[in-house]
Amino acid sequence: MSGTCLTAHEAQAPAADSAAGAVPETAAALLRRGGGTILDAIGNTPLVMVDGIWVKLEYLNPSGSIKARIAKYMIERAEREGLLRPGDTIVEASSGNTGNAMSMVAAVKGYRMLVIMPDGMSGERLAISRAFGAQVMTLGDFHVNDALAKAREIGRKPGHFASQQFDSEWNVEENRIWLGPETLAQLPDGVVPDAVVGGVGTGGTIVGVGLCFRERNPSCRVVAVEPDESCTLMCGEVGRHLIEGISDGFIPGIFARHRQVIDEVVPVDSDAAIAEMRRLAREFGLFVGPSSGAHLVAAREVRARHPGGPGQPALGTRPGTERCRGAYRPVSWPARRPR
Numbered sequence: 406m407s408g409t410c411l412t413a414h415e416a417q418a419p420a421a422d423s424a425a426g427a428v429p430e431t432a433a434a435l436l437r438r439g440g441g442t443i444l445d446a447i448g449n450t451p452l453v454m455v456d457g458i459w460v461k462l463e464y465l466n467p468s469g470s471i472k473a474r475i476a477k478y479m480i481e482r483a484e485r486e487g488l489l490r491p492g493d494t495i496v497e498a499s500s501g502n503t504g505n506a507m508s509m510v511a512a513v514k515g516y517r518m519l520v521i522m523p524d525g526m527s528g529e530r531l532a533i534s535r536a537f538g539a540q541v542m543t544l545g546d547f548h549v550n551d552a553l554a555k556a557r558e559i560g561r562k563p564g565h566f567a568s569q570q571f572d573s574e575w576n577v578e579e580n581r582i583w584l585g586p587e588t589l590a591q592l593p594d595g596v597v598p599d600a601v602v603g604g605v606g607t608g609g610t611i612v613g614v615g616l617c618f619r620e621r622n623p624s625c626r627v628v629a630v631e632p633d634e635s636c637t638l639m640c641g642e643v644g645r646h647l648i649e650g651i652s653d654g655f656i657p658g659i660f661a662r663h664r665q666v667i668d669e670v671v672p673v674d675s676d677a678a679i680a681e682m683r684r685l686a687r688e689f690g691l692f693v694g695p696s697s698g699a700h701l702v703a704a705r706e707v708r709a710r711h712p713g714g715p716g717q718p719a720l721g722t723r724p725g726t727e728r729c730r731g732a733y734r735p736v737s738w739p740a741r742r743p744r
Contacts, residue, residue: 448584450465469502471502475503475506478579494516495565495566496568497556497569499570508520508534518538523547524545524546553571571608571659572657576659580610599624600708600711605630605631606657607660630672630699632647632678632699637652637655637656638660648673678695678702682695685697
């Protein structure tokens with residue numbers, strides 16, 4: 406573990422039942438008796454300025470991405486609703502980040518976890534879910550469609566809960582009542598967002614945060630981002646691209662239901678997203694993934710076309726590193742579909 410580890414305690418006599426070699430308390434047991442866990446570190450990520458645009462550093466969440474928020478929120482909502490019980494298995498279709506985040510939360514809470522992921526994702530994504538104790542099933546090629554159908558099928562079995570990130574309104578709700586207000590509270594006094602920019606994997610982040618921001622500024626533009634090579638939202642095209650985590654091969658249920666919230670969709674070329682990703686690491690020390698690069702490319706374009714007033718910059722959400730070390734190697738493009 407990098408960094409400094411520090412332990413603190415109150416001086417007291419040893420407990421009568423303590424003994425050398427005693428089995429340490431598990432995270433699940435600690436959680437049940439009200440102790441703190443790694444889940445307490447989710448949220449309150451920094452908001453910083455990059456090129457005159459506010460960006461939220463969601464890669465500093467403990468699972469490495471923005472998805473730690475919906476994983477914790479949706480699992481705890483399911484617990485409160487009686488849909489998830491001790492010993493159950495959580496099932497989620499994911500291209501990576503949500504699977505990692507759900508696996509982390511499941512590990513802490515003592516649930517079994519099944520992540521269903523398409524082939525073609527980075528090896529780091531599979532390895533992280535497995536490190537958290539999850540079972541990982543690969544199904545389909547690159548896009549999530551087949552994995553999503555299988556997750557729904559397995560989720561209907563007794564003792565299983567399918568969290569359904571692409572369809573659940575809890576996804577939107579979390580972003581509207583947690584991430585959105587947290588971000589607004591971090592802006593300087595008197596500053597309101599002119600626009601918010603976010604890539605569409607599930608659509609929950611850009612829709613939920615957009616709804617929240619509109620309560621503060623009804624004129625706030627809500628801008629979705631997708632790969633130029635796979636303009637599914639704009640024109641129904643499905644293709645391979647290098648911006649993992651967005652454009653999973655279909656229009657998510659969340660986006661379809663809330664399409665009226667979105668003012669525009671901005672396509673970003675994968676090569677441009679990766680070039681920006683590398684610049685963010687080199688010039689700002691931000692080790693993020695291709696979708697973060699795409700966000701900043703899109704945010705600059707939106708700001709150029711819709712300049713705000715003084716002190717009112719656009720804001721781009723920044724989902725995470727995506728455990729994308731492979732993206733910093735020389736790019737080898739998959740075959741592109743004819744345009």
